[in-house]
Amino acid sequence: MRRFVRPLLLTALAACCGAAFAATTEQAPQGRLPRWAVPQSYQLAFKVDPAQQDFSGTTTIKVRLTQASDHLWLDGSELTVSKVTVTDAAGKLHAGKYVAVDPKAGVVRVDFGSTLKPQDLTLSFDYTAPLNAQLQGLYKVSARGQPYAMTQMEPISARFAFPSFDEPGFKTPFDISLTIPDSQTAVANTQQVKEAPAGKGWKTLIFAQTLPLPTYLVAFGVGPWSIATAPDISPDAYRAKPLPLRGIAAAGEAHRMRHVLGETPSIIHALENYYGFGYPWDKLDLLAAPDFSAGAMENAGLVTFRDWLLLLDKDSPARNVRGSFNVTAHELAHQWTGDTVTLEWWNDIWLNEAFATWMQQKVTMQVHPEYRADLDRVRGAQGAMTNDSLVSARSIRQPITGNGDIMTAFDGITYQKGASVIGMFENYVGEKTFQKGMRAYIQQHKFGNTTAADLVGAIATAAGKGEAFKHAFNSFLDQSGVPYVQTKLEQKDGKTVLQLSQSRYLPLGSSGDAQRIWGVPVCVRYGTAANGKDNAQSSKVSCEMLDQATGSMVLAGASKPTWVMPNANAGGYYRFSLGKHELADLTAHAGMLSDAEQLAYADAINAGFRHGDLDAGDVLAALKPLTGSKIREVATAPLGQLGWIYQYEATIGAQRARLAGWVKDAYLPRLEQLGYQRKAGESEDDSLLRSTLASSLAFDFKLPEVRAALLKQGEAALKPKADGRLDLDAADPDLLGDALGIAVQEQGKPAVDALIAELPKTSDAALRNGILAGLSSVEDPALTEQVRNFALDKQVKVGEMAMLLMSGRDTAVQRDAMWQWFTAHYPQILARTGSFAGGFLPRLAAGGGCSQAEADRLQAFFKPRLNDAAGIERGLAQTGESIRLCSALKAKQDPAAILR
Secondary structure (H helix, E strand, C coil): CECCCCCCCCCCCCCCECCCCCCCCCCCCCCCCCCCEEEEEEEEEEECCCCCCEEEEEEEEEEEECCCEEEEEEECCCCEEEEEEEECCCCCEEECEEEEEECCCCEEEEEEEEEECCEEEEEEEEEEEECECCCCEEEEEEECCEEEEEEECCCCCHHHCCCECCCCCCCECEEEEEEEECCCEEEECCCEEEEEECCCCEEEEEECCCCCECHHHCCEEEECCEEEEEEEECCECCECCCEEEEEEECCCCHHHHHHHHHHHHHHHHHHHHHHCCCCCCCCEEEEEECCCCCCEECCCCEEEEEHHHCCCCCCCCHHHHHHHHHHHHHHHHCCCECCCEEECCHHHCHHHHHHHHHHHHHHHHHHCHHHCHHHHHHHHHHHHHHHHCCCCCCCCCCCCCCHHHHHCCCCCHHHHHHHHHHHHHHHHHCHHHHHHHHHHHHHHHCCEEECHHHHHHHHHHHHCCCHHHHHHHHHHHCCCCCEEEEEEEEEECCEEEEEEEEEECCCCCCCCCCCCCCCEEEEEEEEECCCCCCCCCCEEEEEEEECCCEEEEECCCECCCCCEECCHHHCCCCEEECCHHHHHHHHHCHHHCCHHHHHHHHHHHHHHHHHCCCCHHHHHHHHHHHHHCCCHHHHCCHHHHHHHHHHHHCCCHHHHHHHHHHHHHHHHHHHHHHCCCCCCCCCHHHHHHHHHHHHHHHHHCCCHHHHHHHHHHHHHHHCECCCCCECHHHCCCCCHHHHHHHHHHHHCHHHHHHHHHHHHHCCCHHHHHHHHHHHHCCCCHHHHHHHHHHHCCCCCCHHHHHHHHCCCCCCHHHHHHHHHHHHHHHHHHHHHCCCCCHHHHHHHHHCCCCCHHHHHHHHHHHHHHCCCCCCHHHHHHHHHHHHHHHHHHHHHCCHHHHHC
């Protein structure tokens, strides 16, 4: 699953049938359900009309009882159960009772009425439930005024749709039938095998039985869907039958899925070739959801996405086109790691998400090498390092102590850090060896469940490695933090020796303990005396497993003196430091580094700044060589670091003028060369560079030339056409949100009112994103409040709210205004945003803060509200710590260094 906005579990309502609790004194399970009652299969029958507010269902579960008991435990939330029938192995019926013991967690006890011996039971539940309004379980959304019902079960929302053993370790076949209005269409995990009348105006659709799945992968959708049928994906060496492929979208939209359907076969074939295992499900549907809590979800056979990722045309923003391929590759990689082989428990969610992220990047490099997924992996790891530098950071394999830990596990640590660690150990053992281990892992555990030990063991076996390798791999899985590799060059006995030491990277102001050891595969690139010249060939790479606090490596053939890049190919998940002299040497040779190494170099500058070793003047000098790179990711790498200095450190006009001048000299000529309109035949990379530069230069550094160019487009887009609609196509599609944002800042209320009026008239996802981006750029205090109030309006989709609420916090005054608004509207936010993780709420309230006072008020507000939603406690710890670290860094840095 790709998480853009993460779900949270709100307080559930108790629902039960039966008048009294059973005599058992057993406490409700906290965390995992007991293993003495194990589901064997499910029959799910739903009656759903998306136009209604409720649905009904009958769930039949075959359960193996392995100890005598008068009850069992399962999951259910907000279900009104009218009847429970327990059928024992002899066929005798027992009237069961359904008791919602822990409604908040969704834990239910089913009482049998008497003690039953170990045997196979059949439990049948008749119930009704609301179509969820918070994008979880079986939920209701609308598109162009028409209602739809669809599912999002991960991680623990199947319990909102049907009584279940709602854990990944319980994996069974499912039979799904849907009774729906005659006018509606339905899709599910498997192919439809039968349709039958079901009374006046109703029909029942029956779908083929699934292969074993956990509850979180059950999926279906009901509504006036339009369906685009693509050519079958051809058989290959690993799959004997053609694979049916379809695109599912809201009414009238499926024709816009041709692009993604055309890309999908290459992804499937690449994955089958890597794993040596054919796509296992009976068909593949890609569904563009009208509203969705995640970015996408890997449901077996029915993969669901935010609509803008699938609905593409020739004028779609380049970021949407590229994002479409990347996210599709991620979700389809899950069909092997996640769906075919499933984690045993949520502490190993990295077995799903880290591997899908890593595999997506591998597929993208194969099919679209121009997308530079190798650099995406480096940038993703560096983003994860920001979070991983917090004392409150979670580890990749985080122990699960409650639902909050499950909900907050879908983060950059699981996805990007996990993918980087996998890539690091793949590089250590070799790609072919790693692939051999992955193939063995899939084959051994297909349609079953696994733990980290299974995966690490498979790789170790393939590589002929023992406990030392497993210990090194596990050191990154089982403890939080970023290794900080410090280096020092020495001449010893006529040899050039690089002394190494490791500790935990901690930024200024951290209260953490730096004494921590990993098994770090350290690879360094260093200069050699090749023909006495500096060129691309005059360097070597040397590697060493650093599994102690200190170590060393001899740099054979090193020039004297030499330069050192301590993270060769940027393949390691660690940060590094150099002495000032060695850093100056590396800066002088930055042009000899690979693209990925230049990104690692930029991160080292950022790390040194946040560690207190470098000041703003050092940063400006060290990052300057990167701005001339022809590679978009490298050239723009300095912008984030400079943006922080501009926003938080530059206190007077001269300092901001210096930074703006630096940025203008480095980037404005390049932007003007690109122009402000997409050119026929230009690369997606040029479109992305134009968008990145225009946005940063106009909003972060306020360059008048760029703002004027964008304002011209924004004014054109806001000009009404003959039909009264805005002419949104007048702006470059990659710059629409930026152009509208500048217009909002310059024109004020007329622009805000026009965009608010236009949003409900617009169903095109890319245009809606542009409108929301424009509104999010508002600066006037009164208009900012108007936009935030609009975010609570039903005309804004639940999944769109964050775009409006995460903006407007560049200054302390703006953050104070956001704080006042948030605390005043907290009940409304909590009631509507069931799709946001509880861990997201503190960041929504105070993210971007940079003072102790902001951290203190955040703590005071949320401390008594930790139980309002799962995950708030972790979100509070991480947001508060980030604010305090920003304050400490701001206090340490001397703004005068900007002018040096």
